[in-house]
Amino acid sequence: MRTRWPKQASASTSRATSATSATSCSMTIRTTTTTRSGGRGSRSLARRRPSPRCRRRPLRPRLRRRTRKRVPMKKALFSFAAAAAAMLVTFAVTSTPVAGQGGTGTIVGHVKYMGPTPVNPLIRMGADPRCNKLYVGKRPTAPTFIVGGDGAFANVLVNLDGSFPNAPAPTAPAVLNQKDCQYVPRVLGARIGQTLQVTNEDPTDHNVHSLSKAGNDFNRTQLVNGKPFDVTLKASELLRITCDNHSWMTAYVAIMDNPYYAVSGTDGSFTIANVPVGKQSVKAWHEVMGMQTQMVDVQAGKTTTVEFTFAPTPKPAASAPIRELTVLSQGALIALR
Numbered sequence: 001m002r003t004r005w006p007k008q009a010s011a012s013t014s015r016a017t018s019a020t021s022a023t024s025c026s027m028t029i030r031t032t033t034t035t036r037s038g039g040r041g042s043r044s045l046a047r048r049r050p051s052p053r054c055r056r057r058p059l060r061p062r063l064r065r066r067t068r069k070r071v072p073m074k075k076a077l078f079s080f081a082a083a084a085a086a087m088l089v090t091f092a093v094t095s096t097p098v099a100g101q102g103g104t105g106t107i108v109g110h111v112k113y114m115g116p117t118p119v120n121p122l123i124r125m126g127a128d129p130r131c132n133k134l135y136v137g138k139r140p141t142a143p144t145f146i147v148g149g150d151g152a153f154a155n156v157l158v159n160l161d162g163s164f165p166n167a168p169a170p171t172a173p174a175v176l177n178q179k180d181c182q183y184v185p186r187v188l189g190a191r192i193g194q195t196l197q198v199t200n201e202d203p204t205d206h207n208v209h210s211l212s213k214a215g216n217d218f219n220r221t222q223l224v225n226g227k228p229f230d231v232t233l234k235a236s237e238l239l240r241i242t243c244d245n246h247s248w249m250t251a252y253v254a255i256m257d258n259p260y261y262a263v264s265g266t267d268g269s270f271t272i273a274n275v276p277v278g279k280q281s282v283k284a285w286h287e288v289m290g291m292q293t294q295m296v297d298v299q300a301g302k303t304t305t306v307e308f309t310f311a312p313t314p315k316p317a318a319s320a321p322i323r324e325l326t327v328l329s330q331g332a333l334i335a336l337r
Contacts (some may be wrong), residue, residue, distance in 0.1 A: 039327060107160075107272040111264040112282060113153040114311040118145045118288075123248045130204040130244065132219060139182035143186050144288060145220035152268030153286070153310060155187045157254050159261035160272065161281040161293070167259050173230065176241070176251060178206050178222070183241065183251035187287070189261045190233055190253055199228040207244035217253065219244075238285075252287060269289030275304075286306040 015077045066102045120141035125132040146154035174190035176183060177200045190196060198208050200222045214235035222229065233239075236257045243249035254261065262270040284292045287312040296304050 013335065014286065016211065017165055028261065055286065056247070074206075091096060098269070102277045104276055104301045105298040105300060107275050107280070107282065107296060107298065107306060108303055109158065109270055109282075109306040109308065110160070111153040111156045111237060111308045111312070112151040112266045113145070113289075114151060114309050116312075117147040118312070123245075125181060125248075128204055128246060131202070134180050134202075138182075142250075143182065146186075148266060148268065150267065152264075153266065153308075154264055155185070155264045156264040156268075156270075156308070156310075157187050157189065157252075157261065157285045158256065158272065158308075159189070159285075160258065160275065161283050164258040164260065173197035174233075174253070176253065178202050178208075178243075178249075181246055182183050182245075183249055185263070186251060187263050187281045188251065188253045189263055190255050192233055192236055192255055192257050192328045193235055196231045196233055196253065197228050198231070199265065200224070200226055205245060206249075209242050209244050211240045211242065214255075216240075218285050252293065254285075282306055284311060 002189060006301050039169060089330055120143065121315055123140040125135065125140060143155070147156075164203055169191040173195040174188055175197050176185075177199045178184070180203065181202055199221070206222045207219070208222060210217055210231075214237040216231075216234055216237065216239050220229055220230050233253075233255045236255050239253040240254055241251045260270050260275055264270045277298050277300050280296050280298050282294050282296055284294075284329055292308050292310070294306055294308070297304050298304050
């Protein structure tokens with residue numbers, strides 16, 4: 001009978017056998033010895049067969065257990081304290097009053113001029129007989145300083161400096177009139193987007209000329225009994241307006257980006273209503289005396305009072321007369337914003 005020689009197990013088969021032996025199933029090895037005789041000698045081969053009772057089961061991957069990293073007690077307490085401190089700081093920042101939140105208040109005030117009232121420069125109107133006729137027996141002067149008996153200072157522009165929520169411009173125009181060959185009022189407040197209406201009540205022609213640096217340029221001739229003309233104000237600036245026919249005529253239009261402004265009256269008083277609650281910077285400007293600033297605290301539903309006092313600075317012995325001082329101040333106007 002011919003004997004079949006078994007094939008030797010390969011390396012992969014050996015590895016599979018080793019893996020199988022690692023299972024829970026026990027392996028029964030049956031050994032069959034076969035002797036083969038041949039020229040130089042004989043050798044025996046062992047055939048290994050698994051027991052039918054052993055079933056090969058796939059190995060289940062072992063799951064790694066995630067272990068929690070232990071945090072020392074001191075470190076945990078420090079982290080908690082830091083988080084609590086951050087929450088307190090956040091609350092403190094968010095609870096600080098902001099302008100525009102929590103209602104509004106009102107600012108009322110008074111502007112005074114302390115010291116001898118400056119003498120306004122004389123106006124010579126001989127170049128236009130129709131203007132000159134309006135002042136028969138009088139000596140017209142430029143309305144640069146309007147000071148009352150108790151020091152009340154008129155024509156002082158008062159406004160809030162800062163950023164505020166957008167508010168629509170008034171639908172009614174800001175009116176600049178020409179009367180007695182003067183601009184009335186001398187100082188006028190208006191809003192960006194508002195209409196500036198220029199009227200003429202004089203018995204002579206005027207040439208209204210704006211000296212703008214922000215795009216509010218216009219140069220219009222207005223005849224006697226001419227119709228008013230309108231100009232839309234485009235940008236914020238302190239706009240100076242002159243008359244090319246009458247060199248002494250000057251007006252200032254403060255074009256604002258918020259509604260919080262006023263001009264002091266002949267009694268020196270002013271009122272700014274509906275002011276946002278919080279710290280506010282209040283500025284007061286005069287064409288010759290310049291700018292003053294005060295900080296006020298506006299509270300909801302309450303009235304805050306502020307007083308401005310202007311006084312002349314000591315002058316050297318060879319100081320310029322008031323006429324030259326006025327010209328110098330107009331050439332170096334202080335921007336409101």
